[in-house]
Amino acid sequence: MTAPLFPxxxxxxETVPQAIIAQEAQNHDAPKDKPGLAWRKAANAIATRTLLLQEARRRGIAADPVEVGPGRFETEEEALIRGLLEQAIDIPDPDEETLRWEWARNPERFRSAPLWEVSHILIACDPRQPVATEVARQRAETLTTEALGNPRGFGRLAEAESDCGSKSSGGTLGQLGPGDTVPEFEAALRTLSEGEITAKPVLSRHGWHIIRMDAAAPTHVLPYETVRPKIAEAWEKAAWSRAAKAFLDQLVDKAEIVGATLKSDTKYARA
Incomplete structure (x- = not known):
């Protein structure tokens, strides 16, 4: 009799059907020549879930599935696990001393986002078309030279040459912050000083940009009172993760497990 490929x-x-592990294995990365690695990862994940479900049922947990996203609800098993962890894990609110210490040990972590007032001239093209992109680049470089030679005329140049709707206002884009533009454009903004124009055109998926930094508000360290809610939320998440790990470790220590290895660093993420 041939032994099974996987134990x-x-x-x-409680024996878990191998079909369930095989389905879970699709969610775990592994080299194609090492299918056993994905299987072991899946077996560990299923073992963790099974332990939690067994404990939920032992305690008589009852929890109805709740909506976790637009039109998306928990499964019954997810609801049971959530109910178990809500009962088993109790995180006290952090005290003021703890939160103030967390802020004071490195206030530089809590800075305001930069704000930029920006104008630009767009020479539109599709970067996926090399010939058109090169033609646009040459035009953009010519306009860059003209803009650098007459910075005060930037607005008039934008009105005459830009392919962006902002040309009607001299290329002004208004006030921007991180995430408001495409990455290439934002990266250029972070290198510019107030009043400076990009020395070379910047390519994005929209085309070539000639950018002028009209004004920049520097970042500053935010006061404790402003960032307290953020610090408290981060502290609570970290404390919850530690408590969940400790709870799962207790279940693992008491369990009889064959076919999986749940190490002490096993973690369970909060939903």
Whole structure:
């Protein structure tokens, strides 16, 4: 009789069908020549879930699935696990001393986002078309030279040459912050000083940009009172993760597990 390719997964006497592990294995990366690695990862994930479900049922947990996204609800098993963790894990609110210490140990982590007032001239093209992109680049470089030679005429140049709707206002884009533009454009903004024009055109998916930094508001360290809610939220998440790990470790220590290896660094993420 041929031995199975992968061992059975048995948690406290409960055998998990291999079809369930095979389905879970599709969610785990592994080299194509090492299918056993994905299987082991899947077996560990299923073992963790099974332990939690067994404990939820032992405690008689009852939890109805809740909506976790637009039109998306928990499964019954996810609801049981959530109910178990809500009952088993109790995180006290952090005290003021703890939160102030967290802020004071490195206030530089809590800075305001930069604000930029920006104008630009766009020479539109599709970067996926090399010939058109090169033609646009040559035009953009010519306009860059003209803009650098007459910075005060930037607005008039934008009105005459830009392919962006902002040309009607002299290329002004108004006030921008991180995430408001495409990455290439934002990267250029972070290198410019107030009043400076990009020395070379900047390519994005929209085409070539000639950018002028009209004004820049520097970042500054935010006061404790402003960032307190953010610090408290981060502290609570970290504390919850530690408590969830400790709870799962207790279940692992008491369990009889065959076919999976749940190490002490096993973690369970908060939904």
């Amino acid at each position: 059975d997964l048995v948690i406290n006497g």
